[in-house]
Amino acid sequence: MEPGGRTARGPAGLRVALAGLTTRGRSFLAAGIAAGVCAYVLGQEDLLRVGLLLAALPLLCAVAVHRTRHRVTSSRRLSPARVPAAAEARVRLRVDNVSRMPTGLLMLQDRVPYVLGPRPRFVLDRIEPGGRREVSYRVRSDLRGRYPLGPLELRLADPFGMCELTRSFAAHDTLTVVPRVEPLPPVRLGGGTQGYGDGRRRSMAVAGEDDVLPRGYRYGDDLRRVHWRSTARHGELMVRREEQPRRSRCTVLLDTRRIAYRGAGPGSAFEWSVSGAASVLTHMLERGFSVRLLTDTGSQEPGEGTASFGGAGAGTAEAAGLLMDTLAVIGHSDGAGLSRARDALRQGGEGLLVAFLGALDEEQARIVARMRHRAGGAVAFVPEDADDADAGGAGGADDPGDPGGGGRVGPPVGGAPAPSAAERVLREAGWTVVRAPRGVAMATVWERAERERVGAAGGGDR
Structure with missing residues (x-):
């Protein structure tokens, strides 16, 4: 069979x-x-x-x-198909007997990766003709990624246990484990407090009548919006388009360089940065911002160029899903610098810039500092665990206040954190730099960024 x-x-x-x-x-x-x-x-x-x-x-x-000539079919359903790390998903299996004969004893085994747990096994009693059986199991992973489920294996055995045949179904599904997203409090970090803030710019030009972009009249349009000059030019009734507010923009820069982080696993500095980037992207989308994800390799999601921002106009849920799918499989890059990200920002770097950085030397800090030129605000989050990573590049002279040496961003050993040479470079360029200790919640450092920005502004810092 x-x-x-x-x-x-x-x-x-x-x-x-x-x-x-x-x-x-x-x-x-x-x-x-x-x-x-x-x-x-x-x-x-x-x-x-x-x-x-x-x-x-x-x-x-x-x-x-x-x-034995049984004919059985199977189906699998994930609930949900996209789940945050450390959360559970339920897998439901359904087996239908579409033959005219009852089945014997059936044993089911679904193939799952070892990170999701042991392989689930089920024993099904006799299934009557046209009958069905449903079973379910749970899977859970602390590691983000895309994991295949299946194919389902069916074992048919005789009542005496003398012979056992195994058959595999061809269908399989994929479970996507995305980074954990933390709810963030509303703070003002620059680039507008809301997606449609008071200081928004209009997407339509208002310099004069010649700049108006009309469209054809539709039933129900207000006759007071009729644009007579365009009507005479096109020979049909034309009306002025309604002015649409331009959405505030936010770019999240994620440093994925392998040499910028140390450690691995769910509690590593890199995983904290990925989870933080996911939290910020989701938070900004919910507040009406147009967002994009940018990495050190210059790749952008959800698109390329200045039109790569995604938001409610393109479907907030779809944009968030695409970004989460990208972050679910993102890994370390072999690059040594952040110049590609700087070049990508030159093509459209306006709005708020939020960066999750690994260890930096002074040369890379100067590259990051220049990214702010067109940004309405710039905030950098640096996990403290990334300090011992070899940032590479041409580091500057050792800084007496930087025990890590090489002028990298990172905390000193013991005592209050002293600014490193790389951190001072970012602050002098107008960046708000926040260090994230091990195990700290993203909401905590998010609020700390606002306090540091306000403090720097009160102290005459840019």
């Missing part, structure tokens, strides 16, 4: 059935052959009958399993 409705026939199928003999079946067959040989040597007819019975039983079971 093959799941999906096709039945194996012929000598090849019988050989498969014989190969499916279990340990019990092989033991019975070996015992029967041994008894037959002994009966022949000793001349014992009763022993020969016993040997024939022992040898025939597993062979008859194999033939019976081979000739």
